[in-house]
Every structure is written in C-alpha cells, then in structure tokens.
Amino acid sequence: MAPLPTVLGAGAVLAAAITGALALRRLLQRRRRRPGEQIALTLETSSAEAQLAAAAEPQSAARLDLALRTLAHQAAQDGEGSGRLPSVRAARIGARTLDILPEDPTGRPLTPFVAGRSGWWTLPDDAALLDEETARQVPAPYPGLVTVGTAAAGDLVLLNLAQMPALLLDGSPLDITEVCTALALEYAMSPWAGEVEIIAVGFGKDLPHLLPTSRIAHMRQATHALRDLTERLLEAHQTPAPSHPPYLLLCADALDADTAWQFADLIDKTDTVPVTLVAPASSAAAHFPHADLLNASLDEPQPLELVDTAITVQRLDHAAYQQITTALAVSGQPAEPAQGPWQHVPHEPDGRPQPAPGQPEDLASHGDDSTSPRTTGVPAPAGDMGEMAVFPALLAASTDPAAPGLPAAVQHRTPTPEKDRAGAGSAAPASSAQAAQGLVARVDGKDNGQELQAPQIRVLGPIEVDGVAFTGHGPRMAHLAALLYFRPGRTADVLCADMDPLNPWSPATLNARLQGLRRALGNDPTGSPYVPRRRLGEDPYGLSPAVRCDWSDFLHLVEHALPHGPAALPDLEQALGLVRGRPFGARPLPWAEPHQQEMTTRIIDVAHTVATHRTAAGPHHDLSKAHRAIATGLDVDDSAELLYRDWMRIEHTAHNRSGLHTAITRIQQVNRMLDVSLETETEQLINDLLGKHPHTPRVEAL
Numbered sequence: 001m002a003p004l005p006t007v008l009g010a011g012a013v014l015a016a017a018i019t020g021a022l023a024l025r026r027l028l029q030r031r032r033r034r035p036g037e038q039i040a041l042t043l044e045t046s047s048a049e050a051q052l053a054a055a056a057e058p059q060s061a062a063r064l065d066l067a068l069r070t071l072a073h074q075a076a077q078d079g080e081g082s083g084r085l086p087s088v089r090a091a092r093i094g095a096r097t098l099d100i101l102p103e104d105p106t107g108r109p110l111t112p113f114v115a116g117r118s119g120w121w122t123l124p125d126d127a128a129l130l131d132e133e134t135a136r137q138v139p140a141p142y143p144g145l146v147t148v149g150t151a152a153a154g155d156l157v158l159l160n161l162a163q164m165p166a167l168l169l170d171g172s173p174l175d176i177t178e179v180c181t182a183l184a185l186e187y188a189m190s191p192w193a194g195e196v197e198i199i200a201v202g203f204g205k206d207l208p209h210l211l212p213t214s215r216i217a218h219m220r221q222a223t224h225a226l227r228d229l230t231e232r233l234l235e236a237h238q239t240p241a242p243s244h245p246p247y248l249l250l251c252a253d254a255l256d257a258d259t260a261w262q263f264a265d266l267i268d269k270t271d272t273v274p275v276t277l278v279a280p281a282s283s284a285a286a287h288f289p290h291a292d293l294l295n296a297s298l299d300e301p302q303p304l305e306l307v308d309t310a311i312t313v314q315r316l317d318h319a320a321y322q323q324i325t326t327a328l329a330v331s332g333q334p335a336e337p338a339q340g341p342w343q344h345v346p347h348e349p350d351g352r353p354q355p356a357p358g359q360p361e362d363l364a365s366h367g368d369d370s371t372s373p374r375t376t377g378v379p380a381p382a383g384d385m386g387e388m389a390v391f392p393a394l395l396a397a398s399t400d401p402a403a404p405g406l407p408a409a410v411q412h413r414t415p416t417p418e419k420d421r422a423g424a425g426s427a428a429p430a431s432s433a434q435a436a437q438g439l440v441a442r443v444d445g446k447d448n449g450q451e452l453q454a455p456q457i458r459v460l461g462p463i464e465v466d467g468v469a470f471t472g473h474g475p476r477m478a479h480l481a482a483l484l485y486f487r488p489g490r491t492a493d494v495l496c497a498d499m500d501p502l503n504p505w506s507p508a509t510l511n512a513r514l515q516g517l518r519r520a521l522g523n524d525p526t527g528s529p530y531v532p533r534r535r536l537g538e539d540p541y542g543l544s545p546a547v548r549c550d551w552s553d554f555l556h557l558v559e560h561a562l563p564h565g566p567a568a569l570p571d572l573e574q575a576l577g578l579v580r581g582r583p584f585g586a587r588p589l590p591w592a593e594p595h596q597q598e599m600t601t602r603i604i605d606v607a608h609t610v611a612t613h614r615t616a617a618g619p620h621h622d623l624s625k626a627h628r629a630i631a632t633g634l635d636v637d638d639s640a641e642l643l644y645r646d647w648m649r650i651e652h653t654a655h656n657r658s659g660l661h662t663a664i665t666r667i668q669q670v671n672r673m674l675d676v677s678l679e680t681e682t683e684q685l686i687n688d689l690l691g692k693h694p695h696t697p698r699v700e701a702l
Helices: 012-032 047-055 058-077 173-189 222-238 257-269 281-287 318-330 340-344 417-422 432-443 449-453 474-486 492-499 507-521 550-577 590-615 623-636 641-653 657-674 680-691
Strands: 088-093 098-102 145-151 156-160 166-170 197-201 216-219 247-251 275-280 292-295 302-304 309-313 456-458
Touching (some): 012 156, 012 173, 047 318, 173 275, 173 318, 257 281, 474 507, 474 590, 550 623, 590 623, 641 657
Parallel strands (some): 247 275
8 A cells, every 4th residue: 555645745634624614705706696696716726736636635634533533522422531641642544544642552442453563552453433423522531732743654643732832943034934834734624623722823823814723823923922822821710611721832933032932821720731841952942851843844754752753754745835826815815796698597596485386384293204215314305306216416415525916817807719609609409309409519519410420528526538438448548538628729748737736657557548549539520530639749639529518518508598587497407417427526636626616606606596586487498407406516516505595495485394404404504514504594494494484493593
C-alpha cells in the first residue's frame, strides 16, 4: 500500500481540509444566489488546488474522528464519564493503520483500540465504530490534535497541542509562517476541532473572512493576542464550566522578551483553559525551557522527542497558499444578475402556495404514506403523483461533504467550446420530438443527418463516451476525451498534469491513451479521425468539431426554451432528462471543477423553473413532473436549499403533510452535516406552511 501523499509540504489531512473549505464555500456560493444569477468562476483550476485535491484523504480524518468519538462514547457508557478518558499525546494515520499514543503507555487500551507497539494503541481493521449520526452527538474528546509532520514510512503524525504549553519553531520567518499557516488551516476545517479558538498573529489576516468556519481570529501584534488571552482567562474564571475549549496562539512573528515572559506566566498559572503557544524559538525558548522544538526550515526528517520518532515538518508552500486564498476569495464573490435567456428563470413565488383544488385536506392522514423498499423515509408522491416512480435523488444523502486581489482570469461564466457551438438562436422548438430529431444538427449548425452518428461525450453524470469501454484503460480514455473537448489546445505537459496532478502521465502514456481513444471513436464519414493526428510537435491537441456533448445539447434546449416560459416546458424537461447525476461523476478530476460548478448551477435553475411552472395552478399544472424535476436537481446537488423550498411547495400543494415534513427534515439533516443554518427564506416558508395548522407539531429550524 502506497504511503499517504504529501504535496506542497501539506499532508493528506491538511489537503482534505483545504479541499473541503473550497467545496463548502462553493456550495454556499451556489445557495446564496438568486435563480438565474451567475456565480463567479475561475477559468482554470490552479495547480495548487489540483494537487491538493488529488492528495486529499478525507476518509483518514473521518475515521480517526469516528474512532475517538467511539472511545469517548464507550467510556461514558461504562458509567465513568469523561474522567475515564485517557490523556492522548499524539495520533498516527497510515495508509491502512490508525494509532493513538496515550500519555500513560502502560494503561489498558480502551475500546475500540487494542494494544500496539511501543505503547501505542491501534485501531483494528474490524473495529466496531459508532454510526455517523450517533457519533455526531458525542463531543470530540481531543480537539487539539493536528498534523505536525510525516514519518519516514509516510504516516501522518498528529500532536495533541492542547496537552502542551508551547511548541517552538526555529528557522526563517517565511518557513515559520508556512508551518503556522498549515496548522491554522487544518484546525479551521478539522472535524474534531470545532470548539478550538485559533488566534493567528502576524499572518493569515484574510483567513477569518475566507474560510467557511469561524474558528480563526487574526491579530496584528502579539500584544493584542496577550490582551485577548487575559480577557479569555478572566471570562473562564467568572463563568465556571466542566471544561473550556482549547485556546491556540499561532505567532509567526518573533516575540519580544517581555511579551514572551507574560505569555509563559499566564499559561503557567491557568488551570481552566488549555492554552498552547506556537511561536518562534528565538526569544520564547528561554521562557519555555521544556517545550518541544521543530526546525521549520528543515525539509528532511528531524527527531520529535514527544513521540520518539523522526518527522518531516508539515507546511503549506507560500505560493500554494496564495493560489488557495485567491480561489477562496472567488468563491465569496456575489453573483452577477441573470443575463440572456437565464433572465427568464422565475423567482420564487411570493406568499403561501395554494393547495390544488379537489385534493383531500391531508393525504398523509388518509393513509397515503407508503414508501418504496428503496427509500430512506421519503413518502411516495401523493394524489396525481401516485403513478410516479421513486426518485433516488430525493432519497440519498451526499457524502461529499465552498480578500486578496483577484486575477484577470476570474469571470462570471466559463466559456466552453460546446457553448460556442450552440449558437445564439432564440426560437423555441415546436415540440420535444422535433427538438430530439434536430438537436445535434442545430448545435453544430448543420442539417446533415450523418452528424447524428458522431460520437458523443456525456458528462451530465459519470463520464461516458460512445465506443469507449468501461473497463481497462477505458475510464481514463473517457476522461481524456472530456478534457480534450472542454480544454482544447493544451500542450502535452499540461494534459499529462491534468490527467494526474500527483503523478503526471508520461508522454508515452499520453500517446498510448490518445491512440486508444482514436481507435475507439473511429472516423467521420469523410474518413477523418474524430481524434485528429498532430502533424507538427507544436500542434495543439483536440477533438474533431463534429464530436458531440450532452452539455451542449442541454444548453441548446434550455436557452431556446427559457424565453418562452411555460409553453416550452417539454423542452426543459427533455433537457433534465439528459442529466444522469452529478456532472463528471462523484470525484471529477480537478480541471473539471469550474465546469462542474457551472453545470450544477444551471441544472438547479432548470429544475426550479420546471417545478415552479408545474406547481402553479393552470394548464401546465402537473405535480408529478414538478416532483421529477426536483428529484433530478437534488441528484446533482442534494444541498440545494432552493430546491427543498420548491419541494415543500409541491407537497403543500398536494396536501401531502407527510411529504412536507420529510422535505423539512431532510434539509435540516443536510444543514447539520454541513454545519450551516437554514436560509431565512427557508425558515419563513416553513413557518408559513406549518403555522396555520396549530394541531401539527412544529418542525424547528436549525
């Protein structure tokens, strides 16, 4: 088994933290916009983001978190409460191993751990851990754990800084800042550090505004942090509590002798709040003589006495940090007003939706609360939706888990080749059947029926390419085809890095996959290959203009239909029929992230449009089709709060009280997992839909 990857000085847990921060910021960016508006996107995924995304191992941190909460839960079940919890000095995460180091290595291991080597406790492969929902109710027992470096075998070494008064850093100011930055970012997104107070001194002034959590505060000078610590300790003294969250001071700037002495004096006297100082050793070492010291400028293993092993210190390269903060800043930019056909995406209805006439007062109370064997508690559609199949999008929870000056590459719509091919026609198709027959010809500006035989790349779900196998090298060739379609004109070096940011392909591998793709796609009616051969070394790589894409088809249908309102609903529904799941699949390559963000946004817009028109009274009223549109949208992004509000309106209109409660409960569960609050519009809608039914138990908003 290969060791956990380390890139740009960052270990796999830190990489997962940064990738998670970007993903959450982008998710929140989609949720903040109004229907039809365009979010800010970058033209290219930065090299730092691509490498960190490829190196991220969120399951490693998740498994450690789950194991530690299981340990705490088991201790409480034994009747001895938190007093039975051992003090933990460190943790170690390997590719297939997970260990913790108790302060007392002679003690008996507690479930789910067993005795390991050299005093470590190890987690067996078959250990019985809590389920995620139960674990979420158990407070994280060791919030101070954070990665400090990597052992020779590739294992990540985490220290419990909350158990230490100080950790001192030697080396250049830039290297010390990079180490402090890594600590701050990992703590900010760690699944177990939700209660840690992090004070960044002398670096990271943008982090409190850029990160989706509120754990970090920035202070310009160490004296400001000293005053804040004094006030925090006074507050803790005046407000007794069983325990107080750790207080972590990360100082990148050297301390003067007097300030270092005052920190040491405060930390030595406090017995209520766990306080840890991370600072340059130059002046602090004299006041913390027993503190562990690491050389931040050393890029090779160095001894860490606390765990009796050698580690290579973790840091985040400064250039990578700048690229990441730029991406975070873009994800916080306000959306631009809707333009072109997207101006016709309807806003949310005002006021309380009216139930459909002729329905029972409450279908759930009449026994229509059946569920399919495939469901997880989502009621089958009621009334006129009864014949509809169960949609998996309404049933499944997501496992994915998103300021410095912005570069010129930032824009509010990513131009794509298929968008250019779609043309700018504004006449709506006469019918869905007509659209289906002439779609490819319209997209490519041709009426030659032979174009219908050109291979198609499908990215509105897991990537599929006509003629490319699903086994062997087929999946890689399919991703290469999508890359060539969306990013034509790249050089060989860029293509190789895009296909594997951690271990770029060799030119020989690229040529072999291109030859395989050329054979799989074949030739057009004129005999020219759909993957053209390059005649000169400097010729760009690309695909024939005849190659089709379902995203191009989607855009063409939607942008022709939107200006015609409800009259063109069949074409919008046909476009949604092209969607098979999350664009590019569950784990797309990093280069596809801007395209995935754009596609997700537009699919949500179309699902909302169909649901709005199909829910309203009138000739287009059809709750079955409204429900189907929401199902498709949630299959792409099951955190889209706009669609949950649409879902609530559908269930209210159908008098399906059980379905309404299911929608409310589901969005609350999603928001708990994301650790975000319900939007104001959602809370108001819940109040409107439930407030006039005094005998119905109220579903509390988060």
